Amino acid sequence: MQSTARAQFELSDEQRAIGALAAEIAQREIAPHIARWDREHHFPRELYGKLTDAGIMGMLVPETYGGVGADYVSYALAIEELARVDAGTAVTVSVHSMICSAIAKIGTAAQQQRWLPTLAGEDAIAGFALTESDAGSDAAALRATAKRSGTGYVLNGRKQWCTSGSHAAVIMGMFRTGGAGARGVSAFLIEPSRAGVTVEKVTEKLGIHTSNTCDLAFDDAEIGEEALLGDEGSGFGNAMTALTAGRIGIAAQSIGILAACLDESVKFARERAAFGKPIGAFEGVSFKIAQMATDLDAARQLTYRAAALADAGESFGIAASKAKLFASTAARKHSAEALQIHGGYGYTTEFAVERHYRDAKITEIYEGTSEIQHLIIARSLLGRLD
Numbered sequence: 001m002q003s004t005a006r007a008q009f010e011l012s013d014e015q016r017a018i019g020a021l022a023a024e025i026a027q028r029e030i031a032p033h034i035a036r037w038d039r040e041h042h043f044p045r046e047l048y049g050k051l052t053d054a055g056i057m058g059m060l061v062p063e064t065y066g067g068v069g070a071d072y073v074s075y076a077l078a079i080e081e082l083a084r085v086d087a088g089t090a091v092t093v094s095v096h097s098m099i100c101s102a103i104a105k106i107g108t109a110a111q112q113q114r115w116l117p118t119l120a121g122e123d124a125i126a127g128f129a130l131t132e133s134d135a136g137s138d139a140a141a142l143r144a145t146a147k148r149s150g151t152g153y154v155l156n157g158r159k160q161w162c163t164s165g166s167h168a169a170v171i172m173g174m175f176r177t178g179g180a181g182a183r184g185v186s187a188f189l190i191e192p193s194r195a196g197v198t199v200e201k202v203t204e205k206l207g208i209h210t211s212n213t214c215d216l217a218f219d220d221a222e223i224g225e226e227a228l229l230g231d232e233g234s235g236f237g238n239a240m241t242a243l244t245a246g247r248i249g250i251a252a253q254s255i256g257i258l259a260a261c262l263d264e265s266v267k268f269a270r271e272r273a274a275f276g277k278p279i280g281a282f283e284g285v286s287f288k289i290a291q292m293a294t295d296l297d298a299a300r301q302l303t304y305r306a307a308a309l310a311d312a313g314e315s316f317g318i319a320a321s322k323a324k325l326f327a328s329t330a331a332r333k334h335s336a337e338a339l340q341i342h343g344g345y346g347y348t349t350e351f352a353v354e355r356h357y358r359d360a361k362i363t364e365i366y367e368g369t370s371e372i373q374h375l376i377i378a379r380s381l382l383g384r385l386d
């Protein structure tokens, strides 16, 4: 069924190979440990060296900088396969790839030379710091500042829920360099190891326990002029461009969770018997599985289409919003159905569906909530009426 859905999209051999590679690594390096990592809220730092060696961390880094130079369809397939085994690893790789892509697109030659070979080949992870305690969906309200100094900028303020923040070699951080609103925001490439940057708190979460989510404090942290990514005042736009591509990754993460739920539901519905038959013989169960498979196919088509538009250099923002909205809603809904199909067993930690149920919820929240995706799609049809 999975190969049929993908065949409709006419994947190239190279795209299939990247998906297969990610699936193979996920099975070998993550699957045997994931139940324990999840239980212990363990960030598997050692895993990322292996993902680097396999080319997964350099997927969106051009070959000239030591990466794979893969397209977005391949990237979506790889994230999907990682998420099928562990959604936490998938988001870590997705955010990392989003930063690689941003540097490849808008970085100076010096920034590309400094960071891309490192992020592709030296077991280094990238993070993204936009959100603050009072600036989430309304990210343009951010208050952390970057004040010009003689040699560069001085950073002050707090960033909340930075993915991989405790382990990142570099963070794309958005700070206010000018007046209020989006135009006063600039983006920087910041090494969290430098003086004045501290991890203030690691956040405990409902799911994606293998990902690191932390608050970062910036207290008179000095950075050089060369850390500015893009022009001064273009940081909000550049962050939104990065997030638009990132939404393909979150849609793919949702698809991976959904595919895992389908696999486990089919298996369980065949094996578990009640009233003298396998429970899959009851329409109350089999129709749930049929809907899950249908929504999985639809989510894949939307996501691969958004990725293919990005690869063709066409406008893909609305397609990425639709893909994320649909795939994340389906992942949340069907992870609950998968748990229901498993009955009491589904509520225990002996079956992976309870983890998928906990992991699925975040896909509707980060990189733009479902409400924000609705808003983006509606505005593309109606214009701004407010």
Ligand SMILES: Cc1cc2nc3c(=O)[nH]c(=O)nc-3n(C[C@H](O)[C@H](O)[C@H](O)COP(=O)(O)OP(=O)(O)OC[C@H]3O[C@@H](n4cnc5c(N)ncnc54)[C@H](O)[C@@H]3O)c2cc1C
Binding pocket: 095, 127, 128, 129, 130, 131, 135, 136, 137, 138, 160, 161, 162, 163, 164, 205, 213, 362, 365, 366, 367, 368, 369, 370, 371, 372, 375
């Ligand atoms: C595990 C995790 C990892 C994260 N990783 C990162 C990261 O790496 N980097 C980063 O910068 N951020 C990260 N975030 C932050 C995430 O992107 C935000 O939580 C998200 O954008 C929502 O912002 P908020 O939580 O402030 O909610 P709010 O913006 O306060 O929204 C609260 C509710 O109001 C709704 N709402 C808000 N505005 C509107 C509107 N105009 N119309 C309709 N409804 C609206 C929202 O949809 C939501 O339901 C992460 C968050 C989590 C939980």
